[in-house]
Amino acid sequence: GVGMNKTELIRNLGTVAKSGTSEFLSNMNKDDSDSESGKNLIGQFGVGFYSAFLVADKVEVSSKRLDSDEQWKWSSEAKGSFSVVQDGKNEEPIHGSGTRITLFMKDDAEEFLKHDRIEELVKKYSQFISFPIYLEVEEEIEAEQRTANDGVEDDEELHVDGQNELEDGEKQPAVVKQKVKTWKLLNDQKPIWMREPGEVSNDEYNAFYDSLEYMPGVPFARSHFKAEGEVEFRALLYIQPKKPFTFLSTNDDSSK
Incomplete structure (x- = not known):
């Protein structure tokens, strides 16, 4: 979550078989008193990132360091070259710091965009990784029907079940089923x-x-x-x- 600047993007992503994790652990392990630190970090050979090109024609990595206001974008189509440019104003900003990876999927890899397929792969290969993996999903929740003044957007999808009459003649607020997006934790089992x-x-x-x-x-x-x-x-x-x-x-x- 600390992000990378232009130099770090070139050094870490522009060099095949260079593991930033291994370098980090090597520097950290120089202090013998802290030999157990970092045991949960993943990454060793510096080639795992490039497996993204098995399913994507193009990969973009946008990143912003914690100590910088500049956001940089690394981009490659796996044709022997890459580019690093400063993200323009039209790019979605990264708040604070961090890194965002965008895959432009191949036509024959669209199955990996399905929620069920993603969940299956995460549970099979990454269930016990200590770092949380979330998937944005759409869920249906129930709430009381809101009036026009409650700020319901025109494009918001609502399903009304109807209203129930109370004994005193007053109407009970209708139950509204609303579709909302939320983040689902996929690797909830810890090692x-x-x-x-x-x-x-x-x-x-x-x-x-x-x-x-x-x-x-x-x-x-x-x-x-x-x-x-x-x-x-x-x-x-x-x-x-x-x-x-x-x-x-x-x-x-x-x-x-």
Whole structure:
């Protein structure tokens, strides 16, 4: 959220296989007392950003640094060149600081614009990333009918269910169904295996198991541990409450 200036856009996006995250961690890890900091940062090889061109003909990155009033835009069509220009007055401004990425999708990649497809991919590949991922969705809410003086816009889509008569003859305000846009959190499951076992309750373990959607019920057993040595990792293993019906099937991928 700190944003980038022109020089940083050229250095970080104009150079393939340059990882700003790795450089940041390298500088930070020079202080041994802070060796655990940044363990949740993602990015290592400096090529993940360019995967955007698998689905987009053109990519624009607008960014504004926290300590600057200038907003810059990096743009490329993956044809061996890129441009960095100052965003004009017609561009949507970034309030405060931060970075906005705009993809101009390929004709054969329109499926990735569908909400269901986006949710499916985020839950499959980014469910346990510690940084929140939100998707703008349209929801229908109920509210009392507003009068003309209440500021209802002409293009606002409303559906009125009708009015109910009260016993004393007064009319109850009609229920109005209104479509509004809101932000939906997609990766709501946190990586509890990164926490210490003593900090996680049984309810949290069971709720996490339910989110995996392998088999309903309470797991038969679990093991939550941390391995240290030449290779360090944390793991959380579950044993299902019963054997799957397809356990001995060689054609079922879930039994492998």
